[in-house]
Amino acid sequence: MTSTLGTLCALAALFPAITTSIPLIPRYISENEILAAYDYVVIGGGTSGLTVANRLSEDSSKTVLVIESGPIDDGSDSFKIPYLGRGYLNYGTKYDWNVTSVPSESLGNRTMIIPQARVLGGTSSINGMQFARGAPSDYDAWEELGNEGWNFKSLEEYFKKSENFTAPSEKLSEEFGITYDESAHGFAGFIHSSFPRFLWPQIKNWVGAMKSLGHTVSQDPANGGALQLFWSPSSLDPDTETRSFAREYYDGAQDRPNFHVLLDTTVTKLLTFGNETIRIDAVEFLSSAGATKKSVKVKKEAVLAAGTIFSPQILQVSGIGPASLLKSLGIKVVVDLPGVGANLQGHVYLYNAYQLTNVSLSAANLTTNTTFYNEMYELYKTKRDGPFTNTGSNIIAMLPLSDIGLDNFQNLTSAPSEPFPHSDTSISKGYRAQLKVLLRHLATTSMAGVELSWINEVGGTIFSVMHPLSRGTVTTASSSLLTNSTPTVNTRYLTHPLDTRISIETFKYNRKIAATGEMQVLGPVEVSPGPGVSTDEQFEKVIKEGPNYMYHMTGTCSMMKRELGGVVDTELRVYGVQNLRVVDASVQPLIPAAHLQTTVYAVAERAADLIKAGSAWRE
Numbered sequence: 001m002t003s004t005l006g007t008l009c010a011l012a013a014l015f016p017a018i019t020t021s022i023p024l025i026p027r028y029i030s031e032n033e034i035l036a037a038y039d040y041v042v043i044g045g046g047t048s049g050l051t052v053a054n055r056l057s058e059d060s061s062k063t064v065l066v067i068e069s070g071p072i073d074d075g076s077d078s079f080k081i082p083y084l085g086r087g088y089l090n091y092g093t094k095y096d097w098n099v100t101s102v103p104s105e106s107l108g109n110r111t112m113i114i115p116q117a118r119v120l121g122g123t124s125s126i127n128g129m130q131f132a133r134g135a136p137s138d139y140d141a142w143e144e145l146g147n148e149g150w151n152f153k154s155l156e157e158y159f160k161k162s163e164n165f166t167a168p169s170e171k172l173s174e175e176f177g178i179t180y181d182e183s184a185h186g187f188a189g190f191i192h193s194s195f196p197r198f199l200w201p202q203i204k205n206w207v208g209a210m211k212s213l214g215h216t217v218s219q220d221p222a223n224g225g226a227l228q229l230f231w232s233p234s235s236l237d238p239d240t241e242t243r244s245f246a247r248e249y250y251d252g253a254q255d256r257p258n259f260h261v262l263l264d265t266t267v268t269k270l271l272t273f274g275n276e277t278i279r280i281d282a283v284e285f286l287s288s289a290g291a292t293k294k295s296v297k298v299k300k301e302a303v304l305a306a307g308t309i310f311s312p313q314i315l316q317v318s319g320i321g322p323a324s325l326l327k328s329l330g331i332k333v334v335v336d337l338p339g340v341g342a343n344l345q346g347h348v349y350l351y352n353a354y355q356l357t358n359v360s361l362s363a364a365n366l367t368t369n370t371t372f373y374n375e376m377y378e379l380y381k382t383k384r385d386g387p388f389t390n391t392g393s394n395i396i397a398m399l400p401l402s403d404i405g406l407d408n409f410q411n412l413t414s415a416p417s418e419p420f421p422h423s424d425t426s427i428s429k430g431y432r433a434q435l436k437v438l439l440r441h442l443a444t445t446s447m448a449g450v451e452l453s454w455i456n457e458v459g460g461t462i463f464s465v466m467h468p469l470s471r472g473t474v475t476t477a478s479s480s481l482l483t484n485s486t487p488t489v490n491t492r493y494l495t496h497p498l499d500t501r502i503s504i505e506t507f508k509y510n511r512k513i514a515a516t517g518e519m520q521v522l523g524p525v526e527v528s529p530g531p532g533v534s535t536d537e538q539f540e541k542v543i544k545e546g547p548n549y550m551y552h553m554t555g556t557c558s559m560m561k562r563e564l565g566g567v568v569d570t571e572l573r574v575y576g577v578q579n580l581r582v583v584d585a586s587v588q589p590l591i592p593a594a595h596l597q598t599t600v601y602a603v604a605e606r607a608a609d610l611i612k613a614g615s616a617w618r619e
């Protein structure tokens, strides 16, 4: 209530003439109320955008506008309750951009669904809430690619800054053997990280199985231990057992009179100025209700935070991208930047599912017994306890390739030498540089090649190649954007044979896990892909026909040297433009072996510091 009043007063001060027409919940402003110019215009009110906007608006002398294409969430169970809210209920709704990739030849011409939230808070509003950092090698690899100053050590303070960690209860840690290292965590950040109050008992069997196969449990993924087996917290408020997400960066700043948010409004173009030295003069937008494009002036910087799929689309329609693409669409080339929309990487999850026939309480009870479901829902509503607090994956194994029996993976005689068809040498050079760094690390035990995560609903694991060598593309489908324009996404998943090989070996490894004594007491009966699948050829068919979703996309505005096909420099500034940065997941040049949100928050926190330090102006 106080914050609502605070905002009302603030707005009244800014817009004295229209005070009477301001609605009673002025949490965000309407199109008629925006200022003519802002110091910073943030494009996309998602995970990274709200992080940066909050930090920039800490300085009350600077005005900040966020333009978000989606609405504010309605606070319903599908956002809030962990068991219900793991994204799935929001796929294909008005809170999702509903992106489908084009048929990929490497997948037998199948398409993939790419969930991308369209709501204040972005994809953090619908994601799986898994909240662990990658291993040091994942970030050190960025520096080895030529990004000086970007490594695990230098990101630590920003991982901490975004986080508010709550240790698991003594009872829970003792029962499950959860360990943690408080010194590696933050305690004053906006995003809660904690463990759900309820964990399914079968987790113990899986941990036992993994240990019997020689895997050790790391103390904490936050302190560099995101390798082998580890306990991962969730982005979960420990008091209410509800989702903690980027909306909290907005909630924490909504009292500030210098912070404005425009919802249901889509950025359609960055208006550039000059020719030798290009700068962003204004940002053009279109409200979902209105039919006329308008624009707002940028005094200092434009901050692109529309995510891995949409940031390259916005750059391309604004004339910043591969000249050949832009010319083919009749877009005037402002900066020829071949890397915009290139280097797309993502995690595609496969699963090995079992029916557990010798258990007295498992996730299956929720789906087969309505009485039980209702009781557990009631337990959650009244006591914030039970299976509805569970986010699904709190125990993770990040395994090096040698651990799944892939020791000779460097034999890649049939691998393509180019990431995708293109006509620019910087793309070839960049891809080769990435392969060199990745293949060196993947031959060691300090970089994970694959993730296995025990999911009770699966009665087994979901797993994914963590450092895919396949590269996809994002290209705008037309020369201008409207409110529902989505780009052409070609995932090209499995174009590199190592990605397929890793998936085949992991399927086999899952069978080994299921065969351990610790798992056998649960009476597992394989349901997917099923006992009929056993040869490499059969597994390969399952892999090509199986994955339907791509998650955790990065790379389409990569931080890399320009001669390697990079889009932004180490201060996240777009090459060839004076006052434009990209701060979202798209700048991560190599996807880490982690679910992405901790990294997205950390990079965005650091971006805010870079912007505040005033390094905007390129000579």
Ligand SMILES: Cc1cc2nc3c(=O)[nH]c(=O)nc-3n(C[C@H](O)[C@H](O)[C@H](O)COP(=O)(O)OP(=O)(O)OC[C@H]3O[C@@H](n4cnc5c(N)ncnc54)[C@H](O)[C@@H]3O)c2cc1C
Binding pocket: 043, 044, 045, 046, 047, 048, 049, 067, 068, 069, 070, 087, 114, 115, 116, 117, 118, 119, 120, 121, 122, 123, 124, 126, 127, 128, 129, 130, 131, 132, 265, 266, 267, 268, 305, 306, 307, 308, 310, 311, 314, 550, 551, 552, 553, 584, 585, 586, 594, 595, 596, 597, 598, 600
């Ligand atoms: C289904 C799913 C599950 C995931 N699960 C996990 C998980 O469990 N743990 C984890 O760590 N990570 C997870 N991730 C990854 C993580 O959530 C994302 O990487 C991260 O949220 C991306 O942040 P972002 O800022 O790059 O983009 P987003 O958070 O997606 O923000 C982009 C915002 O820009 C807006 N936008 C786009 N175009 C325009 C435009 N033209 N004008 C105005 N606004 C625009 C969008 O509407 C959106 O709100 C998951 C991802 C997906 C897709």
Ligand SMILES: *[C@@H]1O[C@H](CO)[C@@H](O)[C@H](O)[C@H]1NC(C)=O
Binding pocket: 092, 093, 094, 098, 100
């Ligand atoms: C999402 O896309 C699919 C495939 O293109 C389409 O069938 C479906 O109707 C779309 N859903 C919404 C809500 O627009």
Ligand SMILES: *[C@@H]1O[C@H](CO)[C@@H](O)[C@H](O)[C@H]1NC(C)=O
Binding pocket: 105, 108, 109
């Ligand atoms: C995929 O589509 C291409 C182009 O339409 C076609 O040439 C090819 O035969 C198709 N492949 C499969 C496996 O269907």
Ligand SMILES: *[C@@H]1O[C@H](CO)[C@@H](O)[C@H](O)[C@H]1NC(C)=O
Binding pocket: 164, 165, 166, 187, 188, 189, 192, 237, 238, 239
């Ligand atoms: C961190 O989270 C705890 C638990 O919800 C809360 O009590 C505390 O106030 C939070 N700290 C900050 C700085 O927000």
Ligand SMILES: *[C@@H]1O[C@H](CO)[C@@H](O)[C@H](O)[C@H]1NC(C)=O
Binding pocket: 275, 276
């Ligand atoms: C930039 O402006 C100069 C001087 O007006 C002109 O000669 C040149 O062709 C322009 N360059 C581009 C790329 O438009």
Ligand SMILES: *[C@@H]1O[C@H](CO)[C@@H](O)[C@H](O)[C@H]1NC(C)=O
Binding pocket: 359, 360, 361, 362, 365, 369, 372
């Ligand atoms: C869960 O399901 C199993 C198998 O049907 C059953 O034996 C068990 O009693 C159920 N447990 C609860 C708590 O309902």
Ligand SMILES: *[C@@H]1O[C@H](CO)[C@@H](O)[C@H](O)[C@H]1NC(C)=O
Binding pocket: 369, 371, 372, 375
């Ligand atoms: C269904 O759940 C109820 C409530 O927990 C329990 O009493 C009942 O035995 C369960 N039925 C089965 C078939 O497991």
Ligand SMILES: *[C@@H]1O[C@H](CO)[C@@H](O)[C@H](O)[C@H]1NC(C)=O
Binding pocket: 408, 411, 413
């Ligand atoms: C590498 O692959 C080729 C072609 O499949 C095969 O002939 C060769 O034996 C392999 N070498 C090693 C070291 O596995």
Ligand SMILES: *[C@@H]1O[C@H](CO)[C@@H](O)[C@H](O)[C@H]1NC(C)=O
Binding pocket: 358, 520, 521, 522, 523
């Ligand atoms: C079934 O589970 C019980 C309880 O864990 C165990 O004692 C028993 O040995 C299991 N049965 C089989 C056949 O493994």
